[in-house]
Amino acid sequence: MTEKPRSGDVWTRPRGGRRPKLTxxxxxxxxxxxxxxxxxxxxxxxxxAGDLGVRAMSLYTHIDAKEDLLDLMYDEVAAEVLVKGELPDTWREAMFEVADRERQAGLRHPWMLELAGRSPRMGPNGLRHVEQSLAAAGRLTDDPESMLAIVKTIDHYMLGFITMERHLGEDGLRGANTSPLEQDYVRRLLERGELPHLKPFVDTGLHRRDTFEQGLNWLLDGIEHEYRRK
Structure with missing residues (x-):
């Protein structure tokens, strides 16, 4: 079926549909x-449409194309990232909470990373999330360029950590998968003493521990040091 072209932003179009059960x-x-x-x-x-028990054409009374649906999905999950109520008092607490909520949403919905790479259209929840992130950074500096740089730097760390968790496993959120460091080939190298500095981490399981908070704190330390000295 050939999808018809989209007309404007999905959030500004009327919600069509004659079937009361299809929203x-x-x-x-x-x-x-x-x-x-x-x-x-x-x-x-x-x-x-099949999962909802309706004809595919019925969905086109609510959306113009599949890309509309992807945009709406992305924005719906963006609502999970929003900090409810007021942001924490300090810039550091605020940025930490924003980043952690992004991480949790990314782990619940791993397809979000793939969709983010497609540059979906920004919806109301996504815009509020950007506004909250900039507001948190604004408590450290009032320079717009610096605020954006802070938000992007923390986002890059958070996205990289989620990617690692998805591939290596993260206890309690996605279950434990086999780490590359636990492969037979690596084990043989460890037993032969060829990786003496790595061996203690594998033997004790330290390589599997969640270090998101520690890494984020180090990152925030560096950012704070940079701007407090100015």
Whole structure:
């Protein structure tokens, strides 16, 4: 089926539909469940319509194209990242909470990283998230360029850590997968004494421990040192 071109932003278009049981919210919720369980490639207009028990054409009364659906999914998950109420008092506490909420959402919805690479259109929740991030950075510096640099630096660390967790496993969130450091080949090298500095970390399991908080604190230390001395 050839999808028709989109007309403007999905958030500014009226919510169509004659079937009372078919809503934009139900479509997005179903799509997120499919993506969480099977990945982003499993999401299609036909698949979501089938899961909802309607014809594929029915979805086009609510969205113009599949890209609309992806944008809506991204923005729906962005709501999970928003800090409820007021941000914490200090810039450091605020940035830490924002980054940690991003991380938790990314682990619950791993397809978000892939979708972020496609540059989805920014929706209301995504815009509020950017606003909160800049507001947190603004408590350390009032220079717009510096505020953006701080937010982007912390985002890059957070995204890199999520990527590592997805591939290596993270206890308590995604379950433990086999680490490359536990492969037979690596074990043989360790037993032959060829990796003396690495061996204690593998023997004690230190290489599997969650260091997100420690790494983020180090990053915040460096940022704070840079701007406090100015």
């Amino acid at each position: 934009r919210e139900a479509i997005v919720e179903t799509a997120i469940k499919v993506a969480d369980a099977e990945g982003l490639d499993a999401v299609s207009i036909r698949r979501i």
